[in-house]
Each structure stands twice: as C-alpha cells, then as structure tokens.
Amino acid sequence: MNEGNLTKLIPFVCPDCKNSLRSDNLSLHCDKCDRTYPIVDEIPDFILGDSQNKSTPIFKMAKKADLLSSFYESKYWYKLSLKLACARKSSLESLANFHAETLKTINGSVLDVACGTATYSRRIASSSKNVYGIDISMGMLKKGKSYIKQGHISGVYLSRASVEKLPFDNAVFDGVICSGSLHLFPDTVLVLREIGRTMKPGAPLSVQTFIEGNTIVNRMLKKQPWVHNFKLAELQQCLTEAGFEEFEYKFDGPIVITFSVKKAASN
Ligand SMILES: C[S@@+](CC[C@H](N)C(=O)[O-])C[C@H]1O[C@@H](n2cnc3c(N)ncnc32)[C@H](O)[C@@H]1O
Incomplete structure (x- = not known):
C-alpha cells in the first residue's frame, strides 16, 4: 500500500465478463463465469488457461519475454537495442522522462500496458499516482516484483493479463503508458480500443514504439511474424479509428517514435 497516497484503489474485474470479483488470499473468483484466477507470488493471474496452451500466440510471446526477463533491464539490453535501432538520444531514463512528462498533471491511476519488469511503472509511481502494470509474462512480472521490493517502491500493482482483455472496468484510468510493445x-485497433475502454475521456496515452525504416533492427524485426512495423500514417489511422485524438509525436532516429494522444472526450 502506498503510504500517504490517498488515490482510491481500482478493483480488478473479470477480464471476460467484467463482473466484480470475490477475493481470498489465494485467488479471485468470478461468480458470473464461475472462473477462479489464482494469485501467484502476490500477482493475480488472469490468463493461466490461455498461457498453458502451447499453440496460442500468448504462450509463445510470454515464453520469449520470460527468457528475456533476467537481463531485460540490464544496461546492455536497453542500450544495445536502442543503439541498433539508431536511436541516438533515447535511453531507459529519457523514455521514463518522456512518460513522466506526458502524465505529469495526473493525480490518480495509471495503467502500464505490457509493463515488462514494471520498467516504467516503478519510475512513474508516486504519492499522487498509483500504477497498475499488466503483462503476459510471469517471468517479467516476478522480476518486476523483486525490483519493487528491493527499491521499497509503493503504489505499483502488477497482474498477469493480456492487453486484449484487461481486468479493469470502463473509464477508470487517468492515464496509460504503452512502451516498447504496441x-x-x-x-x-482492437488493442487500442480495449485500452481506450479503460480510460477516462481526455486521459493521455504515452507510447514508444517502432516505425518502418531501413535499420538493422527493422530488417531483423521484419522477419519476425510477431512484430508489426508501422507506417506513420497507418499508426495515426489506427489511433483515430480507436477513438484517440491530439496525436503529438517525435522521432529519435529513423524508427523510434514516442508519442502522446488523448482519449477523445466523445468516446
Ligand atoms: C519489449 S517488452 C516492453 C516492456 C516495458 N514496457 C518496457 O518498455 O520496458 C514487451 C512486453 O510486452 C509483453 N506483451 C506482449 N504481448 C502482450 C499482450 N498481448 N498482452 C500483454 N503484454 C504483452 C511481453 O510479455 C513483454 O514483457
């Protein structure tokens, strides 16, 4: 619990039917779907079933992320991947500053989508901001939990969930981060709509992702069926279709883009 933080906690809901959940120390239960979601090492797990089926994309993606988790936040991984992407000015710290700046006026609750090791959740949480990090990789989340404990950080709440089915009610978040994963x-569009569903009208979304370009990283990524290389106009079109407005972006080198958008008030 975040001592001195008066922000109201957001309860988890069933990712399938959005019903409220009954909790005991070991699990959360949906009476409507009759589903039980276990709590593993203090992390509610909303995708246990999907993640055990080896043929699902979630299983394959989570496995890759699990492997990466132990060295993900080491300076070598971040530095190397940004260098290969020809991003000269970006670093973990500069990206954290970008997200902090986008969300600076928020007093309330922030969702960190595909949070990995709670990379930015930990750096954004404060006495006026609770951060809810979700990811499909238990390896990433457990590593994040260990960093949170080591750093005595409060106000970060991690759960294992897929961005396609978020375990949160409509219009509860004051802001969202989606870094390194869009x-x-x-x-x-489906994912942006699901993220938007959980946001209050006018709330900001802070993103870092990759755009198509002729770099080593792009050439490597192009060969991977699980990575999408956006064109700028396409990205803008997806955001508009999903109900976002006020697209403000900046490039660092040819393929790294950071941007902020707002959930349209009319959606
Ligand atoms: C490159 S990491 C980014 C982690 C963190 N946001 C950061 O920038 O340091 C990508 C993360 O996306 C997560 N991920 C991939 N697909 C996902 C999905 N459908 N739902 C939730 N998380 C997902 C992976 O497990 C991985 O931890």
Missing part, C-alpha cells in the same frame, strides 16, 4: 500486438 508493435507486438496482432490487432492494433
């Missing part, structure tokens, strides 16, 4: 989701 290009990984098979259906961008």
